[in-house]
Amino acid sequence: MALSAALLAAAGDLTQRIHDGVSARGFTDLRPAHGFAFARLAPGGATVTDLAAHLGVTKQAASQLVDEIVRKGYAERRPHPEDARARLIVLTERGWTCTRAAEEAAAEVVGEWAGRLGEGEMRALRERLVRIAPHGPIRPVW
Amino acid sequence: MALSAALLAAAGDLTQRIHDGVSARGFTDLRPAHGFAFARLAPGGATVTDLAAHLGVTKQAASQLVDEIVRKGYAERRPHPEDARARLIVLTERGWTCTRAAEEAAAEVVGEWAGRLGEGEMRALRERLVRIAPHGPIRPVW
DNA sequence: TCATAAGGTCAAGCAGCTTGACTATATGGT
DNA sequence: ACCATATAGTCAAGCTGCTTGACCTTATGA
Secondary structure (H helix, E strand, C coil), X not given: CCHHHHHHHHHHHHHHHHHHXXXXXXXXCCCXXXXXXXXXXXXXXXXXXXXXXXXXXXXXXXXHHHHHHHHCCCEEEEECCCCCCCEEEEECHHHHHHHHHHHHHXXXXXXXXXXXXXXXXXXXXXXXXXXXXXXXXXXXXC | CCHHHXXXXXHHHHHHHHHHHHHHCCXXXXXXXXXXXXXXXXXXXXXXXXXXXXXXXXXXXXXXXXXXXXXXXXXXXXXXXXXXXXXXXEECHHHHHHHHHHHHHHHHHHHHHHHHHCHHXXXXXXXXXXXXXXXXXXCCCC
């Protein structure tokens, strides 16, 4: 199996299993794309335009996604403290709970891998992946 | 940066850059999903149902995808040699040329990573990824 | 031989994305 | 101070790729 194929297979598997884990914890109204949005919102909120750039979609699409997570109670729109044109999208308590659930689910998968590879191998794997990973916007695998 | 985030970022980057490389080689009418289909068709062809299971979509969706790549000249439907209900989808010469272009593009990206990590590190990375990669159907990252 | 399963396609509907148009606010040169 | 231009965001319409449901054909097995 080629490196590229193994990388794509592992990433797809990870996404699917995080999603399954989040669903199993009761958050059944979200898709994997929402998780990437939550990750961007978590530190201190973000604007719709920030989110759009991070997700690699138009700001209209990002705005629709925000509509959805606001409607479902995971985030809220606040006036932006420094720019009256903009709004700051921040996670609600429910949004934070869901984010923690996703982190738990990811840790479960990574933990299973660590059981197969061992801690030292996992550290080496992480270090190499970080060195080849880009810093720009997140991209879907296909 | 967490292992899971690095893995997803690297995989998304790889997909995007393979797609860009394939486009740059003249195949501008394909999307990343087609590459995963080609990979399944390449060895010796596959049925629509096989393809659907591999891509994780319904057989109707797989059939539509086959319609498209047949219409664009990358594959053709042949009668299945052992089952009169089924059809064997096989790559045309154009399909093979495109597959080689994708392999070249992937090799370019992997080569760039090798330049950063070194050959020994890359072998270790590949070996570890293979050990955590699943064998089931391919899954999109989101 | 006939009930049931499996491969494939046709048709309709829908979700998520795009482009285009628009309003409101910010920014910077004159 | 003013105005041209850029930026943040939303509304509306349309498209594409996927889904579900119905159906035909061929295979399988009791």
